[in-house]
Amino acid sequence: MMDVIQKEMSRDRRAFIKNVLSGTIAGSLLLVIPAGAMDLGNIPEQITGMRDDTEPFITKRKFAFIVDITRCIGCGSCCVADKNEYQVPDGMYRTWVERYVIDDEDNVYVDSPNGGLDGYQEPRKDIPHPVRDTFFVPKLCNMCEHPSCVQVCPVGATYQTDDGFVLIDAKRCVACGYCIQACPYSVRFINPKTKTADKCTWCYHRVRKGLLPVCVNVCPVQARKFGDLNDKESEVYKILHQPHVVSILKPGMGNKPSLHYVGLRREVV
Amino acid sequence: MSPEHGVAAATALTNFVFPNDLHVHWSLMIVLYPYITGIVAGAFIVSSLYHVFHIESLKPVSRYALIFALAFVAFATMPLLNHLGHPERAMSMMFTPSASSAMAGFGYIYSAYTVLLILEILLIYRPTLVALKKTSTGYMQKLYGVLTLGSDNVSEKSLALDHKIIAFLAAIGIPMACTLHGYVGFIFGGVKANPMWATPLMPVIFLLSASVSGIAGIILSYILIKTFTRKALDMDCVRTLIKFLWGCFILDFVFEMLELFSHYYMATHHWHQLHALYFGPLYGTFWVAQVGIFSVIPFVALGILSLVKLPDGVVKFFGSIVSLMILIQVLLMRWNVVIGGQLMSKSERGHTVFHPEWFEKEGILVSIIIMILPIVFLFLLSKVFPFWLDDDPAANKQSV
Amino acid sequence: MQQEYKSKSYSHVFKIILILIAVLGLGVAVRAMVMPKTFGEFGHYRGSAIEDEMNRPIRNGTNASCLVCHPYIRQMHLEGVHNTVSCEFCHGPMADHVKDGKVIADLPMKQGEEIKKLCLRCHNQIIRARPKESIKMISMPQHLEEKHVRIDHNCNQCHNVHAPLMWVNQAKAIVGAGGDSK
Structure with a gap:
């Protein structure tokens, strides 16, 4: 019965509502919806076909993550969604948003109160000169091609999958903290609940189930983009293969991040 | 005051620390761990100076140095285990060591070194232990029975075999002691993300400071034990140790300064960060304490003690004071490297703060306990292994 | 005088070697026991860790x-x-x-002030960092003054939070295209 409703709805959403309201679709059907409907297991796929891919590694796709800092409005939706998704303890950040302010004297002021989780409600009041430029920079795991966290992990608890995800085995991590020291981007922390290293996974569990990373899903201005580089029609492919100002963080570290930034300014570290 | 104040105000304004960098993950325990392993490596080197390089004047402390090393090596992993979030999984480092991890090898190097140390002690002490077994009773006799591995054979043939093995162990022990501590330096030196640690000089500095702390530990404890037990000190031995301490400390101090100077001279964009660190939060512990008080004064004092003919009492008094200062210098160096390195945020725009608490899991009280335990263990070991040849029932049989 | 010994001259060395081998053997045995089954399946990590991560609740x-x-x-x-x-x-x-x-x-x-706070998370003009192409910005309380509404008005009194312009456009339609939203 649900299939019928869903099919009907995806065909023409507005018509569906109208039909329901005008009684064309039986009222009894409508009653079914709240009871047996959407569960987290059967949310419509956002990345089509992912649920058919049951191999240990993602076979047909090469995922890339792009942050467009020319679009970010610093609302912190991503941070809120991320904290909700992983129930991240206070004071630890899988993702955060930084605010950059540059004054007329070219001084750079950066802040990220509570990792941007509460948004940016107030302007900085401690800047003595007129402000020339200001922008937001979201940060998350760089999913390095040569991850130094994996290199230093003594027990193989942090590992890189064949499809390029850098993940943590919470059942084997000893929490020595070496990966935290080794990560040039400071995306790692020790989760006080599990007492193991923790970090952004690009929502591996969602991606494998055909959903976008939660931060990408909630971003109201498409500042965070996630897509398949094997698909030449995808937005990420086009951004990375057409003339855009695209760069990565700390290229000198040699980690080769798969996280790209559009419109990155030289002030950003 | 005013220019420094201006700098401080400017950094406070621009100070940006990555949200995850506010917390210092490697705290007091990771300060103690290289400190303890350093003392172990240094003490072993003292012993080897006699056993391998035949510096005869060090004979009085050659066996004591090994027991001293054993007392500390027994507790070297304690701060690490206390630091781990999951100490029950610690053996994973031995069972599934990652070949690419600079840390994974530590378990093996540490274990191999401990085994070597124990074997060397058992073989060197064997004639003594055999003799003690005969004179002891009850559980002490049983203990000596285990320690002699059930053998009572101290014939010339048997001791000659021991002697060969001891020489071999001592010989491979030196590179192993150097590896143990150079390697600890590399655990830090290999972290490319931290500009303070990531220098090829780091293993060298760690190794040299290890030698320094080990020798200083031996001098101080030798003088203290002999004084409190009202036994005669071998002043020739003390003077030789002071000379070695001076030599090692010259190298150690010069390399420490050289490392900083290279950073300053090359003046990469990291220097900006390091400068703010050394002249900011580390000013007191580095410039004032580590360099000013606990390096320059011992540096001069050791020179005088080594070069000027001084009365025994003066050498004894100042030798122990200087050794204590050196031990503090090395502890400060560990603090400044381990904690200091983490104060810099990878944002390259600021630093965080670290204030150890007295009663937390990795706090000051626990640190003090961990530093006292080896000394207690050393006292217990003294009941089993006579430190000095004068107290040794088998001394006349000793060949090594 | 040649003393007689119960043990052979090399017996202790022999025992040391035996103990070392025993320790090593014990290590190998324990390793085999505690080793996760899927360790090394794909690389130097526990293969089933991927599945664990995949099954993290959404x-x-x-x-x-x-x-x-x-x-x-x-x-x-x-x-x-x-x-x-x-x-x-x-x-x-x-x-x-x-x-x-x-x-x-x-x-x-969300109720009352919470709503206002949420709105201003995105729309507050005073936080200048927001690109205009992404979002419409307003200044508070100037916006209320411009629209001639009371200064203590909450955002959702004029703007439906789900469709902010819905009521505004409806009001415009009633008053006429040129009319103010008030």
């Missing part, structure tokens, strides 16, 4: 998943300029609301 749904059960909101939300705003950003994660297809709790609806 806590946030998508707007599509929320709107399935909220058809009235659905129409408003999707037709309005807030159609890209996430339901769960304001109301909280779906996992706190639905479990195994059953509603387990109501998600909070």
